[in-house]
Amino acid sequence: MTKMQDAQNRLRETVKDLFAQQKVDLVVGFEAGSLPLRTRVCFLTSADEADRLVWNAFCTNNPAVYIPRLFQRPASPREEYKPPKLGIVAKACDARAVHKLLEEHQAPRENVTIIGMPCRGMACRDKVVIQAGDEVVEAVESTEGAVEIKTRGGASHRFELQDLLQQACLDCPQAAPEHVDVQIEGASRRDTTRRYEGLKNFEAMSADQRWEYFRHELSKCIRCYACRQVCPTCYCKTCFADMAKPRWTGAGDGLSDVMFYHIGRLMHQAGRCVECDACTRACPVGIDLKTFTRKLGKDVERLFDYVPGLRPDEAPLLCAFEDDDTEEFVTDG
Amino acid sequence: MEKGIIGKSELAKLVEAMAADATCLGPVKDGQDTVLAELGPDTELSFDYANFRLPVKRLFFPQSEVTCVLRDGQLVALPPPDEKTVLFGVRPCDAQALPYLTKIFSDEKYEDPYYLKRRENAVIVSLACHTPCSTCFCTSLGGSPAGRAGCDILAFDLGHELLLEAETEKGKALLAAHEALFAAPTDAQVTAAAEQGAAAEASMAKIETDGITEKADQAFDAPLWEEIAARCVACGVCTYLCPTCHCFGFADEQVGNRTQRVKCQDACMFPLFTLEASGHNPRTTQGQRLRQRIMHKFSYTVKNVGEIFCVGCGRCVLYCPVNIDLREIIEEVRK
Numbered sequence: 084m085t086k087m088q089d090a091q092n093r094l095r096e097t098v099k100d101l102f103a104q105q106k107v108d109l110v111v112g113f114e115a116g117s118l119p120l121r122t123r124v125c126f127l128t129s130a131d132e133a134d135r136l137v138w139n140a141f142c143t144n145n146p147a148v149y150i151p152r153l154f155q156r157p158a159s160p161r162e163e164y165k166p167p168k169l170g171i172v173a174k175a176c177d178a179r180a181v182h183k184l185l186e187e188h189q190a191p192r193e194n195v196t197i198i199g200m201p202c203r204g205m206a207c208r209d210k211v212v213i214q215a216g217d218e219v220v221e222a223v224e225s226t227e228g229a230v231e232i233k234t235r236g237g238a239s240h241r242f243e244l245q246d247l248l249q250q251a252c253l254d255c256p257q258a259a260p261e262h263v264d265v266q267i268e269g270a271s272r273r274d275t276t277r278r279y280e281g282l283k284n285f286e287a288m289s290a291d292q293r294w295e296y297f298r299h300e301l302s303k304c305i306r307c308y309a310c311r312q313v314c315p316t317c318y319c320k321t322c323f324a325d326m327a328k329p330r331w332t333g334a335g336d337g338l339s340d341v342m343f344y345h346i347g348r349l350m351h352q353a354g355r356c357v358e359c360d361a362c363t364r365a366c367p368v369g370i371d372l373k374t375f376t377r378k379l380g381k382d383v384e385r386l387f388d389y390v391p392g393l394r395p396d397e398a399p400l401l402c403a404f405e406d407d408d409t410e411e412f413v414t415d416g
Numbered sequence: 417m418e419k420g421i422i423g424k425s426e427l428a429k430l431v432e433a434m435a436a437d438a439t440c441l442g443p444v445k446d447g448q449d450t451v452l453a454e455l456g457p458d459t460e461l462s463f464d465y466a467n468f469r470l471p472v473k474r475l476f477f478p479q480s481e482v483t484c485v486l487r488d489g490q491l492v493a494l495p496p497p498d499e500k501t502v503l504f505g506v507r508p509c510d511a512q513a514l515p516y517l518t519k520i521f522s523d524e525k526y527e528d529p530y531y532l533k534r535r536e537n538a539v540i541v542s543l544a545c546h547t548p549c550s551t552c553f554c555t556s557l558g559g560s561p562a563g564r565a566g567c568d569i570l571a572f573d574l575g576h577e578l579l580l581e582a583e584t585e586k587g588k589a590l591l592a593a594h595e596a597l598f599a600a601p602t603d604a605q606v607t608a609a610a611e612q613g614a615a616a617e618a619s620m621a622k623i624e625t626d627g628i629t630e631k632a633d634q635a636f637d638a639p640l641w642e643e644i645a646a647r648c649v650a651c652g653v654c655t656y657l658c659p660t661c662h663c664f665g666f667a668d669e670q671v672g673n674r675t676q677r678v679k680c681q682d683a684c685m686f687p688l689f690t691l692e693a694s695g696h697n698p699r700t701t702q703g704q705r706l707r708q709r710i711m712h713k714f715s716y717t718v719k720n721v722g723e724i725f726c727v728g729c730g731r732c733v734l735y736c737p738v739n740i741d742l743r744e745i746i747e748e749v750r751k
Contacts, residue, residue, distance in 0.1 A: 309649075312737075
């Protein structure tokens, strides 16, 4: 049995226990997907469903995105509010997102059980396909640290997971999920020394070059809003981009409107984005959103010594104040 | 002229000749992807691709276009563009979708001049697929990797050369206009193309779709919609990448001192889709929205215009961020 399967079995047993002890009545985790290199999020309502759960290098989705919806209050005040007792399978990035959402009152703390997984990082599908050079028709995480694939053309390849890691995993500020309620035993990644290495190219660009790169990437945008919809911390009932009164930005794919939407979303994410890269994975036209979110995250860390979701007891950035905060920047001059 | 052979190395000459009176677009490599892009005199065509990420419908039904402007208090309709185009490298699934869209954008009562003019001005040169992806399922919906529906010319990639076969008068006219660049195909070449098409068809897994309309109607109240939609994040990827999806809305926008009415693509998956001005939304759950999408494609369009609005291109399967798989939905509905 591989170590990954150990963790998977421990997860299944833990979930069964949580149901048995009635600590949860709904568990969000990962199950097998219908495509190679993919899993999908599943919603379990009883212990006998726990064996659907999987844990491997393809568990890339961020399940925290479902929290605002699951804890939504009914439209009518006469309807009883019955929030779930939620168990959520979480990687480090997912746990940071959960904490951000708890801080923003999207769920009562006592209703959420964070199940921290031993995360060694997830495989980037694009990297696999590029290295395989052909459509991947089968993918298995075999012994620890290896991904074995078969291509459409009949070739077999074995890659080390460390060579396939998503940028989000390379940049992860945590060696393992933290501030969780239950920790599934197992080895997590560890190397947090490569944080922001991926930004070197972008940071070496001049302002004009950066603008050209931003313009080039965003010119692909088709306003499908996949980036916004998969983002755990984008949950406004009516997004500014969808408003008609006032119309903050046009609805179409004109470049100016597209940029305003993305700049707006990025700015709304400052101090809130947990850099899980769900937006980048979801984008159907391959926009390099992660470079922009990461740069914003680095600026926030540098300016405010703040990493969203890392220290849940910290006051949130940009939306907390003290009565004796300086007002010189307002009153001076 | 009905059939012609042209060497891949001669294509630049053909493009140059066609570019004299039309904008030519074709498959061009862009990083790891291949996109349908404008062809210049030195643009290298790519033949190493499965399909464009974005459906070809966007050339006729763009994501957004200005349809009217307010001028001196009057709403003035803008004329549709008059540009002639030649689209090269369109896959048969995308081509098959175009006659379906024409049925929507043109009927006894209404005509959409913006879609129709663009379609009229375009010559579609399809490129048959020699290696369909594992996510393709056109043959399950009446299509084929060498399908001829919806195109003006069907081309086959025979390695060093292409065999072009005219399917419409427009296609014949294009081949005739550039006759000098083509050679008559040999029997061997015609046979090679037919065999390539047959082999591509045979390589594809089929999903059962018989009776899908009746089954979908019967499944209206089934719990499967909410179950699958539990993970749907309500983005527009499936809709915007679908060759047959056609819902649109209008937005009135102020740009400087100009007011314009913009026709934009819309998606029934968005929560705002049926949101009424009163604040009431008849579809409150994502399950209801997912059901609407599936019913529209597999039942309502069959009743309205006689076609299942799916060509099996597989984009929704490949690009759904949460791995909602239409093939599984079809199978579930048929149970």
